Amino acid sequence: MSEDAVGSQWYDNEAGPLVRPYAMTGGRTQPGPTGVRFDLIALVTLDTTASGADDSLLGPEHRHLIDLCRVETQSVAELAADTDLPVGVVRVLLGDLLERGRVTVSRPVPPAQLPDERILHEVIAGLRAL
Template identity: 85%
Template sequence: MTKDTTGAPWEQGSQWYDGEAGPLVRPYAMTGGRTEPGSTGVRFDLIALVTLDPGISAVDDDTALGPEHRSIIDRCRTETQSVAELAAGTDLPVGVVRVLLGDLLELGWVTVSRPVPPAHLPDERILREVIEGLRAL
């Protein structure tokens, strides 16, 4: 019989249990073996912003949502979160968060938007000319 890091004995086949952290759940178990976010066609970049649909007030216990889905919903309830923030806040791998967000998006619980890339923002020179023009009025 071998001992774990805490000195407690563990038997063969129980390597999926850590005495300090508790049972280990593999990421594929949380997503049902899926590795892609589904057929939404939305890219979940790390900087994509996730917002809870304003019409959602409470999560029914009857829904097929798991605890990870609910954790994402709870984090988005207070403010818009990026995919990276959701992964960090829920302590889940980014790939798992993307799959779970795909589920929530298909159900209509969340919306996903991307911030405007810097290349699409107006040039600073143009903005200064507008300000100068407004001051001249």
């Protein structure tokens, strides 16, 4: 096999160097011992109390996730799409950030727990009557 043929499997002129997902996660497939489930709709927010944290030990993918969360709260699915990484990789990286205290994770309110629209209309009507 020629040297060009060997090198072409690791480098794509248009896409740049190819980095396998396991290289980004250190071979891990689970987000760590945090016990938090990173559902696709889980909301990830940058923890502003850790703003002075040292990001120099983080990988470029970790820093990219922090930058995306710095702008606004993002779902796991949005972060995966914006970073162009597989969801499994994003979950592992978010687990690292959660363990370092750089992000917080919350769940959106399920529709079944939201107040009924009829009740809200009655409250509005009651306030207008005052």
